[in-house]
Amino acid sequence: MIEEIAHNIYQIRVPLPKNPLRELNSYLIRGKGNSLLIDTGFRQEECRRALFDALHKLNVNHDKLDVLGTHIHSDHIGLAPEVVGHDKKIYLGLEDFRWSTSDENEVYWKLMDYRYLEEGFPREELQQLFSLNPAKNYGPILDLPNYDYLLEGDILEVGGYNLEVIEAPGHTKGMLCLWLADKKMMFTADHILFDITPNITIWPNMEDSVGTYMDSLKRFKNFPVEHALPSHRETGDYFARIDEILNHHEFRVQECFDVISNFPGLTAYEIAGNMTWDIKAKNWMEFPIIQKWFAIGEALAHIDYLLQRSQIKSVQTHGLKRYYKMK
Ligand SMILES: [Zn+2]
Known part of the structure; x- marks a missing residue:
């Protein structure tokens, strides 16, 4: 259930019961001071148990844990408020941050x-x-001061790495991926999945989501990716998969x-x-x-x-x- 992908980088498989996605791949970048958790699972007992067990086994200090929600779907950020350190951040892309903290989400x-x-x-x-x-039942509590947003080009320094924020609108408007140039590693979130096709749907805050998504996918061909780390299921051939999608x-x-x-x-x-x-x-x-x-x-x-x-x-x-x- 826990796999070390690179030094200080771990993949944690969080089960998503009764959901066709089956599992969420959460990623932990463990640092001496701060650590960063990318995505969490639903706000639901099976997910909670799996995630907290894994963090315990990896000796993660919750007080020093930031969370990055690649996007606002509840299988990604449902548990973010429970796992984040008291004074630490839950990062989202700007558009998803706006969405989750505005009335739009309420009237959605x-x-x-x-x-x-x-x-x-x-x-x-x-x-x-x-x-x-x-989404209506297992989403996170949104009314917290911990939420903050990240923009294209922002750098997160953790575990001896520099992770670059890449905006990837389409699946949601504020979707974020992370690029680790050192390792030629891309955390592809739900932007690029390998054995399922990311769901592209309509959003009141995004016109032409399919066109936006396709443009964004084409842009992702510019990164010399050797390891793609998707949010669900297995990885695969990055460039071939972009063309397939x-x-x-x-x-x-x-x-x-x-x-x-x-x-x-x-x-x-x-x-x-x-x-x-x-x-x-x-x-x-x-x-x-x-x-x-x-x-x-x-x-x-x-x-x-x-x-x-x-x-x-x-x-x-x-x-x-x-x-x-x-x-
Ligand atoms: Zn999603």
């Missing part, structure tokens, strides 16, 4: 519910969802465009139902509701990409948005 679920209804998501399914979504989104954009061209006037809910998904269910109607919720978000992000480039348009009738190919 209401905005999303409204948006999903408009995009054809059935009201009954949305109500059932309320109790299921881990770029191809995946080009394919998804095309698939979305083809559905809209072939069946004009569908809602996003119906468009998603006509796309291909790597989920074990006989058909769209039998998808678990939570998976449907993620699927719609992903479909909408690709629809947004086409809207931004004037390849399709939306028309609102009777409170529902319907999509058509541009003539």
Whole structure:
């Protein structure tokens, strides 16, 4: 469960029970004074036990522990407030910091519910969802003075290393990766994952998340990375994986465009139902509701990409948005 990756750098696998991601890879950079923990797991007992056990085995002094949340998803920062030293920091990217400390976060679920209804998501399914979504239940306490933000190019000195902050918008607007030039090592967070595709969805604070993500991925080809350290599952060939993910989104954009061209006037809910998904269910109607919720978000992000480039348009009738190919 704990693996030493390099001198003073450890990977801690934190289980994510009942979650298709299975585990979170948390990384500890242990220093003589301060140490830094990158990501934590959900605010949930199984995660808490695994993380605290590992930190105990590694003799980490909690009073001197800073936390870096690569982004605001609850599997990454759920336990940050419990594990951070009393006077130490929980670092986030600027945009995720803004998001987590503003009203946007509070109204997010209401905005999303409204948006999903408009995009054809059935009201009954949305109500059932309320109790299921881990982000609503296992997220961190946000009202603390420990939160602070980092910007592109900031350097964190810890464990004898200089870690450079690299902004990687797309999966969230404020996603951060860390570049360790000495070791040609990139902590890729959820920006580049190897055996699952990072979920790209719609955000009230980010237009064109797919386009933004693809631009950001292309930029990551400029780093001479030899070791990629992702937040979930295993590592792999960094450059080949970037190309695969770029191809995946080009394919998804095309698939979305083809559905809209072939069946004009569908809602996003119906468009998603006509796309291909790597989920074990006989058909769209039998998808678990939570998976449907993620699927719609992903479909909408690709629809947004086409809207931004004037390849399709939306028309609102009777409170529902319907999509058509541009003539
Ligand atoms: Zn995430």
